[in-house]
Amino acid sequence: MKSPADFTPLGEYECADADDIARALAKARAAQRKWAEVPVAERAKAMLKVRDQILKAQDEIVAVVIRETGKCLAEALGMEVYSTLDSMSYYSRRAEKVMKPRRVPLHGPMALMKKVTLVPRPLGVIGVITPWNGPFVLSMGYTVQALLAGNAVLLKGSEVTPASTLMVEKVFRDGGFPDGLLQVVTGDGLTGAALVESGVDKISFTGSTATGRKIGEMCGRLLIPCALELGGTDAMIVCDDADVDHAAAGALMGSCMNAGQVCIGTQRILATPGIYDALTERVAAQCRTLRQGAAFGAEEDVGPIIMDRQLTIVERHVEDAIAKGARLLAGGRRNPNLPGLYFEPTVLADCTADMLVMREETFGPVVAIRKVADEEEALAVANDSPNGLAGNVWSRNERKAFDLACRMETGSVSVNDMALTYGLQEAPFGGRKASGIGRGNGADGLLNYCHMMPVVANRFGNAKPSGAYPYTAKHVDGLRKAIKFFWGSALGRYFQ
Numbered sequence: 001m002k003s004p005a006d007f008t009p010l011g012e013y014e015c016a017d018a019d020d021i022a023r024a025l026a027k028a029r030a031a032q033r034k035w036a037e038v039p040v041a042e043r044a045k046a047m048l049k050v051r052d053q054i055l056k057a058q059d060e061i062v063a064v065v066i067r068e069t070g071k072c073l074a075e076a077l078g079m080e081v082y083s084t085l086d087s088m089s090y091y092s093r094r095a096e097k098v099m100k101p102r103r104v105p106l107h108g109p110m111a112l113m114k115k116v117t118l119v120p121r122p123l124g125v126i127g128v129i130t131p132w133n134g135p136f137v138l139s140m141g142y143t144v145q146a147l148l149a150g151n152a153v154l155l156k157g158s159e160v161t162p163a164s165t166l167m168v169e170k171v172f173r174d175g176g177f178p179d180g181l182l183q184v185v186t187g188d189g190l191t192g193a194a195l196v197e198s199g200v201d202k203i204s205f206t207g208s209t210a211t212g213r214k215i216g217e218m219c220g221r222l223l224i225p226c227a228l229e230l231g232g233t234d235a236m237i238v239c240d241d242a243d244v245d246h247a248a249a250g251a252l253m254g255s256c257m258n259a260g261q262v263c264i265g266t267q268r269i270l271a272t273p274g275i276y277d278a279l280t281e282r283v284a285a286q287c288r289t290l291r292q293g294a295a296f297g298a299e300e301d302v303g304p305i306i307m308d309r310q311l312t313i314v315e316r317h318v319e320d321a322i323a324k325g326a327r328l329l330a331g332g333r334r335n336p337n338l339p340g341l342y343f344e345p346t347v348l349a350d351c352t353a354d355m356l357v358m359r360e361e362t363f364g365p366v367v368a369i370r371k372v373a374d375e376e377e378a379l380a381v382a383n384d385s386p387n388g389l390a391g392n393v394w395s396r397n398e399r400k401a402f403d404l405a406c407r408m409e410t411g412s413v414s415v416n417d418m419a420l421t422y423g424l425q426e427a428p429f430g431g432r433k434a435s436g437i438g439r440g441n442g443a444d445g446l447l448n449y450c451h452m453m454p455v456v457a458n459r460f461g462n463a464k465p466s467g468a469y470p471y472t473a474k475h476v477d478g479l480r481k482a483i484k485f486f487w488g489s490a491l492g493r494y495f496q
């Protein structure tokens with residue numbers, strides 16, 4: 001392990017194997033049985049102590065994340081710490097209400113005799129597998145929701161950022177959370193596969209589409225549920241009547257934040273002719289002012305790419321675009337003044353459909369802009385993608401922008417802003433098409449980690465069970481009459 005910012009060695013970590021995971025699972029199962037019986041309000045209190053521990057340990061968390069990823073201080077603090085505290089508070093404060101058993105009204109004749117209560121029951125032990133680009137926040141997010149819902153969690157973060165994932169275990173331990181409920185298993189893809197196969201009750205996976213497919217296949221074979229949060233190639237539609245300054249700032253931020261290594265980052269910018277030139281000029285001018293460096297203070301904007309392999313992809317995408325006729329307006333190469341894996345913030349104009357930057361996830365600080373004939377073409381191009389994670393539309397006409405945004409075939413959309421959904425706890429998060437299956441977060445995020453169990457009971461005490469033996473001609477006649485009444489008469493239909 002080496003820092004991508006300056007290649008400082010970061011140490012070595014063991015890869016857990018199937019036996020290690022089996023031991024962790026046994027411990028998690030024992031802890032979970034007790035945890036499931038703890039009132040939700042008590043679980044929330046325990047979680048808020050962990051939140052307070054994160055507040056205390058924020059500098060340590062930021063330091064570990066920066067050491068492993070090289071990300072800028074503002075991003076480490078905003079993306080990893082602020083978002084985590086916000087989501088922990090949000091779910092802890094609402095857990096009791098969300099998890100309350102709720103009566104569902106019945107219709108028809110059964111409404112006279114029976115009542116149904118939906119009781120959220122925990123699933124058991126959840127395997128949470130996460131990537132490196134938000135190594136602390138993405139490991140915390142669904143872990144917190146699964147734990148509050150009464151489950152235990154076995155967490156496997158990326159092999160690229162093991163220390164950041166181990167920080168998750170540390171804050172739970174230091175925050176006094178019950179032992180065994182949250183355990184981290186370090187390791188690579190083989191460890192991840194062993195976790196999926198280990199006998200856990202659900203997998204929550206965040207990572208690439210290629211790995212997500214493999215995990216989906218494994219879960220299908222094992223018949224365990226999985227939520228897959230995968231990659232994207234998000235489109236940004238900029239209409240002639242957009243505020244060009246705001247759109248330029250949004251384009252730059254959407255494409256370059258976290259050095260472009262954001263699943264809901266902007267990949268394909270589609271601008272209509274009336275704004276295209278002004279937008280590209282403004283984005284290029286602003287892009288040239290972005291700062292890179294490994295001082296990790298408040299004066300850096302764009303950090304390094306996480307590893308060589310990823311940097312090679314960014315270089316290949318940019319070279320491919322230039323070879324196919326894109327105009328390079330800023331950046332376009334490794335930063336020659338820095339020793340680490342820094343790629344200069346880059347602007348490519350006149351991009352076309354055949355370029356890799358317009359088709360595949362680049363995951364680097366590259367703003368790729370394409371001119372489209374009009375808004376309808378922008379929408380058609382945006383939707384002509386195997387992915388659908390997020391997207392955004394920019395126009396001063398909010399009604400029009402809202403309508404265009406709704407027609408995007410993607411998981412979530414923003415109007416005159418970008419990449420917000422994951423940070424808004426109330427908004428269900430997740431992709432369509434090859435960007436994922438299932439929804440995380442959202443007001444009911446906790447229920448994603450529960451089985452909603454309908455419990456049916458008599459409305460009036462010790463009634464006879466419905467449909468008791470033996471069947472008789474009188475019974476059959478009664479049924480015929482009921483059918484005739486309920487579906488053959490106006491009064492009966494009224495009850496449906």
Ligand code: NAD
Pocket residue numbers: 129130131132133134138156157158159187188189190191192193194196206207208209210211212214215229230231232262263264361389431435436
């Ligand atoms: P990745 O798919 O390579 O790895 C993700 C995790 O899966 C890692 O922990 C890895 O060890 C593990 N893994 C790898 N092979 C496995 C296997 N066969 N079985 C089980 N686990 C396995 O992704 P990455 O490079 O770490 O992350 C970048 C990708 O994640 C990008 O595509 C990005 O768009 C995506 N991402 C998506 C979201 C989202 O919420 N949709 C959020 C962040 C990142």
